[in-house]
Amino acid sequence: MDNNLDSFFGAMADPTRRAVIERLTRGPAPVSELHAPHDIALPSFLKHLKVLEAAGLVRSEKIGRVRTVHIEAAPLATAEAWLNRQRRGWSRRLDRLEQLAAADNDPQQKDTP
Amino acid sequence: MDNNLDSFFGAMADPTRRAVIERLTRGPAPVSELHAPHDIALPSFLKHLKVLEAAGLVRSEKIGRVRTVHIEAAPLATAEAWLNRQRRGWSRRLDRLEQLAAADNDPQQKDTP
DNA sequence: GGATTACTTAGCCATATGGATAACAATTTG
DNA sequence: CAAATTGTTATCCATATGGCTAAGTAATCC
Numbered sequence: 621m622d623n624n625l626d627s628f629f630g631a632m633a634d635p636t637r638r639a640v641i642e643r644l645t646r647g648p649a650p651v652s653e654l655h656a657p658h659d660i661a662l663p664s665f666l667k668h669l670k671v672l673e674a675a676g677l678v679r680s681e682k683i684g685r686v687r688t689v690h691i692e693a694a695p696l697a698t699a700e701a702w703l704n705r706q707r708r709g710w711s712r713r714l715d716r717l718e719q720l721a722a723a724d725n726d727p728q729q730k731d732t733p
Numbered sequence: 734m735d736n737n738l739d740s741f742f743g744a745m746a747d748p749t750r751r752a753v754i755e756r757l758t759r760g761p762a763p764v765s766e767l768h769a770p771h772d773i774a775l776p777s778f779l780k781h782l783k784v785l786e787a788a789g790l791v792r793s794e795k796i797g798r799v800r801t802v803h804i805e806a807a808p809l810a811t812a813e814a815w816l817n818r819q820r821r822g823w824s825r826r827l828d829r830l831e832q833l834a835a836a837d838n839d840p841q842q843k844d845t846p
Numbered sequence: 847g848g849a850t851t852a853c854t855t856a857g858c859c860a861t862a863t864g865g866a867t868a869a870c871a872a873t874t875t876g
Numbered sequence: 877c878a879a880a881t882t883g884t885t886a887t888c889c890a891t892a893t894g895g896c897t898a899a900g901t902a903a904t905c906c
Contacts, residue, residue, distance in 0.1 A: 629746035633739060645822035652852060664895050685852050685903040696820050703813040709758035710806050765882065777865050798873040798882045
């Protein structure tokens with residue numbers, strides 16, 4: 621793992637890595653299968669897996685010569701919660717603005733007789 | 734704006750930028766106020782604002798010599814939805830596994846008389 | 847046991863990123 | 877108008893990132 625949001629968002633900021641996550645939600649898979657759809661060299665692809673693993677998004681164990689990778693859902697939930705808090709904070713503010721606008725039918729205005 | 738998730742997650746992968754977003758959920762603010770709590774030079778900070786703006790997370794307009802920045806909530810929602818889809822896909826799979834486990838009380842097993 | 851398979855490690859390279867300083871607008875304000 | 881505010885632009889620098897090739901190592905297969 622690592623220090624939360626930094627490494628999490630960093631890990632998700634790449635299409636190859638997001639594709640891996642999307643694939644892994646349908647179940648665990650060996651490295652070779654994860655690599656197949658991506659048109660980059662294996663060592664380059666392995667770096668992406670390391671980033672995902674360092675961010676705690678993925679775990680893997682090697683059995684025989686095959687390394688099987690599976691997703692770790694918790695970090696997704698953490699980030700989702702963070703985003704949700706931000707949006708909620710924002711919309712609470714919008715609500716307050718609406719209240720202010722609604723209460724705008726009488727105060728010190730002199731040019732509407 | 735830009736091409737969605739890439740620039741969005743990239744923008745969120747930095748604590749300074751996340752702090753700016755958190756601040757902006759409490760309402761718009763001028764550049765100087767946003768910069769104040771961060772111990773980096775103004776030009777460095779401006780780069781962060783540009784990243785946020787390029788990702789469509791933030792918008793700003795300059796009036797007089799003051800530039801006021803405000804948050805743009807939609808991209809947050811988009812990313813949140815993406816994360817949610819992934820988690821839902823993942824937990825649907827878990828559900829199926831549970832069903833399999835539950836149905837494991839009678840099939841072709843010969844050693845439980 | 848030699849050949850395949852499935853990764854791993856080690857280096858190299860180009861570009862991107864996050865920070866700094868210096869110098870330059872463009873607006874207020876005294 | 878001179879001075880202070882508030883940004884903005886232009887460089888520069890060190891490190892991180894994403895890709896590559898070449899050369900291993902450790903299982904399995906024939």
